[in-house]
Amino acid sequence: MLPLSLLKAAQSHPMLVELKNGETYNGHLVSCDSWMNINLRDVICTSKDGDRFWRMPECYIRGSTIKYLRIPDEVIDMVKEDALAKVRNRTEMNKGRAGGGGQGNVQNQNQRNRGGNRNNSNNRNMQGSASASGGVRQFSQNNRSAMQQNKLGK
C-alpha cells in the first residue's frame, strides 16, 4: 500500500499534521496531491512548545514541510476496500475485452470501436489520462459514446 493512497483515502477525515518546524495542525483533510501538499478545513494550529493556539477556517500546507501525519485507525481498512474495488473493476473489464457472451459486453465493445473510429490521437489522450483508475475510464467511455450519440442525432 502506498502512503499517498492512504492519504487520499483519508480525505474528509480528521488528522494531525506535524511540520518539520514542530508546529502541529489539527483539521479535516479536504484534498491532497502527489507531492503531499494538503488542504485542511476547521484547523487548530499549535505552536512548537504547545502553549499557543490559532484557529483558522482552512489552510494549505506544502508537502515538503511535513514531518508526519497522524490518521484515524479505520482509514487503513478503507484503502483495502478501494484496492479490491479496483481489482474487481479491472477483471470485469478484461472479461469484456476477452469478449464473447453477454449483452453488456457486446455493448461495451461497440463503445470501444466507435471511440476508435473517431479521432485517433484524441482518443489516445483520453485513454491515457483515464487509465489511472478503472472507474474513470469507464466514465470516459460512457461519456464518449454519449457524445457520439449526440453527433448521430444531429
Place this chain on the structure above:
Amino acid sequence: MASTLEQYINHTVSIITADGRNFIGTLKGFDQTINIILDESHERVFSTTSGIEQIVLGLHIIRGDNIAVIGQIDETIDSRLDFANIRGEPLGPVVH
C-alpha cells in the same frame, strides 16, 4: 538481510527520525521517497531519570525526508525487555 523495505512489510519496525524520535509499529507500506505507513505505532521516549515511556499513537504516515533509520524488530526479544528499568539518553536531532 533485507535489500529493500519490501521484506519488512507487515513486520514490526523501529524508525528513528531526523528529530531523534523513535517510532515502533507495523510497516504497512512505503514509496520511492521512503514515505512510510506505520500501523499500530507507538513512540518510545528515553530518559536518564526514569524508564522508557511508551506513547500509543496509532496509524501514521511518516514523510521520507524525516526518516534516518528503519530497522526490523525481533518481537520475541522485544517482548522480553523490561522498559520500566531501561535508562538512556534521548537521541538528539540529525545535525547537517
